[in-house]
Amino acid sequence: MTPSGGWSGGSSIRRPPPRRDGERAPAMRAPPALGCQAARGRIASKAVDLVSPMRVIAGIHKGKRLRSDEGLQTRPTSDRLRETLFNILAPRISAAGFLDLCAGSGAVGIEALSRGAAQATFVEHSRRALVALVENLARCGIGDEAELVQRDALSAVKQFIQAKRRFDFIFCDPPYASPIYAPLLELLGAQPPLSEDGWLIVEHHAKRPVAETVGELRRFRAVQQGESTLSFFSFL
Structure with missing residues (x-):
């Protein structure tokens, strides 16, 4: 990724080889234009005031402090909710491919890597949030x-679908009032970029429940903590 541009329509995306039954998705590296090292050099040069309210809860990066930007219109997933999420994912997270949508400072995707995921893709539109993500x-x-x-x-x-990308887990956490919330869930349900036994996890306000079925996906579990709910979806 070049921080100023993201993907362009002509960006090449390497596809994984076909998988055998029961085999998890291999780790996928970004094309050179999307590499983390290039992003670090260009994004981290932007001076912003960051705060450090979060940490990695478990795994190989346990205890690492994570930075977020309190000036952003973001709502980081709390330590407690992340712990609940990954207690549920624990039996399946090893060697998984993880997609963190609306990643903010990256706490959820980093937790996935810390606990054994093979690869994590972080999608974030805000340049300021990417500063914190890259530092983390x-x-x-x-x-x-x-x-x-x-x-x-x-x-x-849409780009992942076009490129036939598949993830074992998709964590979707747009701002609760975001106008993309409904169309994003509709798209994820209509053409899920998930592996055959993959899960979509949606974080949403407890007072704004999501549908029991979203396109090809059905909700099989919901966990509420405070004002937030995690809804878990899999293929019908």
């Missing part, structure tokens, strides 16, 4: 196993 990756020593995409979530998902 550097703090944890994360390199090629991370892919950064500076683009809005809706257009990024």
